[in-house]
Amino acid sequence: MRLRSFLVIMALLCVVGAMAQTSNRYPKREFRAAWIQAVNGQFQGMSTEKMQQTLVQQLNSLQEAGINAIIFQVRPEADALYNSQLEPWSRFLTGTQGKAPAPYWDPMEFMIEECHKRGMEFHAWINPYRTKTNLKNELANNHVYNIRPQWFVTYGNQLYFDPALPESRKHICMVVSDIISRYDVDGIHMDDYFYPYPVAGASYPDDASFERYGQGFSNRADWRRSNVNILIKQLHETIRDIKPWVKFGVSPFGIYRNQATDPLGSKTNGLQNYDDLYADVLLWAREGWVDYNIPQIYWEIGHKRADYETLIHWWARNTGNRPLFIGQSVMNTVENRDPQNPSINQLPRKMALQRAYQTIGGSCQWPASAVIENAGRYKDALIAEYHKYPALIPVFDFMDNTPPAKVKKVKTSWTADGYMLFWTAPKAKDEMDKAVQYVIYRFDNKEKIDLDDPSHIVAITRDNFYKLPYEKGKTKARYVVTALDRIHNESEGVAKKVKL
Numbered sequence: 050m051r052l053r054s055f056l057v058i059m060a061l062l063c064v065v066g067a068m069a070q071t072s073n074r075y076p077k078r079e080f081r082a083a084w085i086q087a088v089n090g091q092f093q094g095m096s097t098e099k100m101q102q103t104l105v106q107q108l109n110s111l112q113e114a115g116i117n118a119i120i121f122q123v124r125p126e127a128d129a130l131y132n133s134q135l136e137p138w139s140r141f142l143t144g145t146q147g148k149a150p151a152p153y154w155d156p157m158e159f160m161i162e163e164c165h166k167r168g169m170e171f172h173a174w175i176n177p178y179r180t181k182t183n184l185k186n187e188l189a190n191n192h193v194y195n196i197r198p199q200w201f202v203t204y205g206n207q208l209y210f211d212p213a214l215p216e217s218r219k220h221i222c223m224v225v226s227d228i229i230s231r232y233d234v235d236g237i238h239m240d241d242y243f244y245p246y247p248v249a250g251a252s253y254p255d256d257a258s259f260e261r262y263g264q265g266f267s268n269r270a271d272w273r274r275s276n277v278n279i280l281i282k283q284l285h286e287t288i289r290d291i292k293p294w295v296k297f298g299v300s301p302f303g304i305y306r307n308q309a310t311d312p313l314g315s316k317t318n319g320l321q322n323y324d325d326l327y328a329d330v331l332l333w334a335r336e337g338w339v340d341y342n343i344p345q346i347y348w349e350i351g352h353k354r355a356d357y358e359t360l361i362h363w364w365a366r367n368t369g370n371r372p373l374f375i376g377q378s379v380m381n382t383v384e385n386r387d388p389q390n391p392s393i394n395q396l397p398r399k400m401a402l403q404r405a406y407q408t409i410g411g412s413c414q415w416p417a418s419a420v421i422e423n424a425g426r427y428k429d430a431l432i433a434e435y436h437k438y439p440a441l442i443p444v445f446d447f448m449d450n451t452p453p454a455k456v457k458k459v460k461t462s463w464t465a466d467g468y469m470l471f472w473t474a475p476k477a478k479d480e481m482d483k484a485v486q487y488v489i490y491r492f493d494n495k496e497k498i499d500l501d502d503p504s505h506i507v508a509i510t511r512d513n514f515y516k517l518p519y520e521k522g523k524t525k526a527r528y529v530v531t532a533l534d535r536i537h538n539e540s541e542g543v544a545k546k547v548k549l
Contacts, residue, residue, distance in 0.1 A: 076404070078537075079440040080341075080374045080411025082118035083111055083420055084174070087141040088182065091418070094144035095117050097152050104156075105163060110421040112167045114428045115436025119164050120300075120413065123157050124175035124224065126182060127193060127210070131157035131232070135224055137189035147189025161233055168486065168509035170237035170442060173228055173299065177240050177280065181208035195222060202255065205248035212244060212276040212327075213258035221280060222287045229291045235535075236296035237288060243277050243301075243328040243343060246320070273327040278338075285338045294481060296445060298341040298411070300376055302361055303348065305367070315363035318354045327372050334369025340445055342371055343413050343531050347378035349385035350395050357395075358402060365406040369437040372443060375403050375412040383425025394425055400435050400470035410443045429456045438503040441488070442537045447495040452538040453477060453484045456530050459545045461517065468519040470545065471531050484532035488539065494525035500542055509533075517549060524549040 085107065093099050107264065111119070123130045128139035128146055132155045137147035142156065150156075157173065164171040180194055184206050188194050194201050198218070202211045210217040225237055242251065259269055266272035279297075288297050306314035306323045314321075322328040333339045344364050348355040364373060383394045403409050414420050420428050444450065454475035461470055470489070477483040489508040492498055500504070508515055517528075526549055530540040 054341055056479075058211065072261055073541045075503055076440060077107075077501055078410070078443045080118060080443055081116050081412070081436060081440055082114050082120055082170075082172075082343075082374070082411070082413035083417035084095065084120045084413060084415050085097050085122065085417045085476040086128055087122040087139065088176075090129075092156075093141055094189075097150055097154050098308075100142075100156070101159060104160060104328070105375050107417065107421055108163050108167060109167070109430070111417060112169070115439065116170065116420070117442060118170040118172060118235075118412070118413075118415075118442060119159070119160065119477045120418075121160050122174045122176075122537070123228070125179070126176070126186070127180045128189075129157050130501065131228070133224070133227065135220075135227055136193065136475040137191050140186070147191060149239045157228075157232060157234075165233075165511055167437075168511070170235035171233075172238040173232070173234045174238040174240065175224070175228075176242050177239055178210040178211060178212055178217070178245075179207065184208065189228070194337060202253075204245055205251060209245060210479045211255065212273070213255055213262050213282065218280045218283055222283050222424070225284055226291060228288050229288055229295055234295060236298055236340075237284070238298050238300065239331055240300045241302045241322075241326065241328075243324075243326045244273055247325055266347070266369060269323065270327065271487055274323070274329050275294045278328050278329060278332065281333050281338045284313055285340075288502070291468050294448065296340040296448070299328075299330065299333070299336075299339050299341060299446055300345055301328055301345040302326060303346040303362075303376070304343045305330060305344075317356070327485075331369050333368060334371040337447070340448065341374060342368070343374045343376045345376035345415070347376065347381055347415065349381055350387075350398060351388045357399065361406075361409075365408045368408045371447075372445060373408055374410055377414050378413050379414055379416070379419035379424055379427050383427055386422060386494070391449060396425075396427065396435075411440075439506045439509055441509070441533070441539065444537050448537075449481050449534070449536040450538060451482065451534075453534045453540045455541050456532050456543050459530055459543045461545065467514065468517045468549075469518055470515045470528055470547070472513055472543070474513060475532055475540065481534065481536075483534060484540070485535055486511055488512065488531045489532060490531075490542070492527045492529070494527060496527075496545070498527070498529060498542070498544065500529065500539075501532065517547060519549050522548045 129136045130139050130142050138149050152505050161171045207208050226445050263272045285297050301322050304319045305316050306312045306321045308316050346360045347355050350357045382396050387393050387395050387398050394523040456472040458473040490505040491507045527544050529544045531542045532540040
């Protein structure tokens with residue numbers, strides 16, 4: 050029965066694909082990310098060896114599914130899944146906050162290396178203000194709360210940095226500065242936890258902070274938004290000053306504002322980023338304080354209060370001139386039927402909607418584990434169709450739009466490992482010009498070289514060699530090698546004829 054449903058999905062792809070306004074069924078550039086969370090406790094108390102094996106298995110599975118970027122949670126509660134001098138080791142790693150892993154290892158360093166091996170970007174996911182997900186949780190002696198308790202507020206059953214305090218913002222910026230300075234991350238990522246989600250019957254306890262810092266604001270909501278705006282702006286400046294190629298992205302709740310609140314809002318009826326979480330995401334995009342936006346559109350097509358299709362249309366029209374990707378709920382997608390064709394789930398239609406807009410450059414899957422577990426044959430569908438061919442990360446041309454120089458000295462050679470294609474990295478003036486990856490294309494001997502067609506990509510690698518599939522030396526082919534810089538600008542290609 051599952052196989053038949055899957056085949057029906059595949060058969061309908063051509064029909065559903067007609068919804069797309071783009072002519073390319075298989076985009077060469079697309080952000081294809083997945084969130085790997087720690088706060089669910091999946092790694093808690095795992096041995097070093099077991100967690101490394103688990104992460105490698107997860108990355109291998111996601112690589113098979115065509116994922117090209119990993120967003121990995123490294124700071125769930127003002128703690129660290131990496132070696133930090135500013136915050137304690139996370140309880141979501143060892144089971145006890147402040148306890149280092151034994152044998153010692155650094156999960157973020159490990160993940161960066163493993164992601165880059167697979168041609169994936171690594172984005173370090175931090176939660177800025179949250180300090181305790183439950184007040185019963187114990188904090189390490191060296192946790193900043195135990196040193197500066199006056200920086201924090203209790204709300205509901207959780208503990209948070211007070212967003213109003215300059216000291217809170219300074220500490221969060223220091224954490225990001227530390228990560229950027231010491232780790233080769235491709236991005237810093239924040240999700241939807243800005244001011245906390247409202248707790249029924251409880252007012253957020255910031256009277257004292259408003260009295261101290263709220264001069265010039267008659268409206269407390271505007272003041273709260275200003276507090277978050279200042280942090281976002283400072284974080285962006287911090288990142289740019291240290292490593293101008295590192296991206297700063299956010300993944301807000303899926304509704305910015307409802308039309309009932311603001312005529313320019315979406316035709317929805319749910320919690321609002323702007324009014325309830327005090328996150329003015331559109332301002333951040335317009336001002337260039339964030340480099341990408343991944344709204345969490347986790348609802349189904351046809352949802353009464355937050356229809357997926359309505360929200361896709363709204364966000365596609367309100368990008369703020371920054372890259373827009375869509376946060377996809379895997380389980381919601383496979384557990385709901387297509388309203389126009391109840392025999393299949395909503396994946397085909399959601400993908401068609403996503404690719405119908407030039408302003409939408411890809412998506413991010415929540416959670417990564419659902420892709421890995423192939424829930425509803427989701428991973429199978431990515432492999433068979435939606436991620437059938439590799440895709441390069443979209444170029445963030447407002448950061449850099451100059452491609453690296455061409456590779457040099459492309460040649461073939463027999464080695465102990467087999468018949469190899471080698472090349473030399475091009476010269477670079479600075480880090481932004483440096484080639485960090487290479488794309489290898491294969492064409493038949495007399496076939497026209499078309500580097501816009503991703504079906505010809507056979508590898509995306511950080512190595513300067515590629516093992517050729519030699520058989521009897523009678524098949525003529527041409528390989529083309531291009532270079533990518535840190536922003537994924539692509540050089541001109543250099544071709545090499547071979548016999549395989």
